[in-house]
Amino acid sequence: MTTNEPTRRLLDAARRGDAEGVRAALADGAPVEARDGELRSPLLLASLGDHVDAARVLVEAGADPDAQDSRQDSAWLVTGVTGSVAMMRVLLPAGPDLTLRNRFGGVALIPASERGHVEYVRALLDETGIAVDHVNDLGWTALLEAVILGDGGRAHEEVVELLLAAGATPDLPDADGVTPLAHAERRGFDGIAALLRAAGQQD
Template sequence: MSANELVTEFLLAAEQGNLDALKACLEKGVDINATNRQKRTAIITASLKKHYPCVEFLISAGADIDKQDQTCFNPFLISCLTNDLTLLRIILPANPDLDRLSRFGGVGITPASEKGHVEIVRELLTRTDINVNHTNFVGWTPLLEAIVLNDGGPKQQEIVKLLLDHGANPHMTDKYGKTPLELAREKGYHAIAELLLAAGA
């Protein structure tokens, strides 16, 4: 079997969640970090497909967990984007690089805050030192995303409170100089405005 065929078989095994086939390919000397055309590794594919035993095995076998595909996905960012707490809890003990950026220039907590992934946000804030005030390519912090890009409902209120309790700066503005408080008021998100005021905004 050629090296290319071996890689194809290995990546297919990850997609199908076939642990035995993954092990067999590694025994034949496949590069654990080999990628397909989308620059996707076996561990990225297994993470997307929620094949958790495969993800755990690939970590233990030494896969590069930080490597990103063409869309900037890696296992850590996938867990944050897709609200996959199980995956996040598998990845965190392997010490992922928390500064890796999504395609919009956010860190993991940025999309999680925007999308209302309360448990992911809580896990990140209580178990990692991820940068809660990171600014993405368009000038948004996780706090701003949590306010502006969602519905202001109970999940967003909980995320705003979590962010503020863990050091989110209520004074950091968007690129037009608007504060979180101004934006919350513009949106009519009164509960969020109250949380910001209580945090000294």
């Protein structure tokens, strides 16, 4: 890991969201793909803090949205966790790999669905070709995560609606053969169960 002064300033500026500091450090020779002790790039640090202006400077300088750290996080994957539509849109022109997997084998859509990030899920499905039925290492799709790890409230109902409208397979089971509908019924998520039953009847 390079630890010269411009590199330190770049990493610190990205972490703080100081867009002008990022620009100045780059102008002074800091590598756009510098890494900190946890292998986080400046763009990943900006994404973690939802520092959109700093991220824009880095993207314009050619930063890689797919550069992964020691936890397999990347600037792109982190948007699925934060639910930041603005950051997602800043990163899209950099051509992120929509198939890039996090440490759980999931794509950005899965953590976003788990967390009930409705507007992010909507934008991601509308503006990219991300695989709606991607299965992670746990054997779960975005639809399954929205049910299994969601709270059954309105946000997760909306996520389920969006996923189904985007073509998610309503009866694709988990690794144990349990369907999203069965999980919803077990958890007493009546609204989600109704959506899944209706989608299953349309199939």
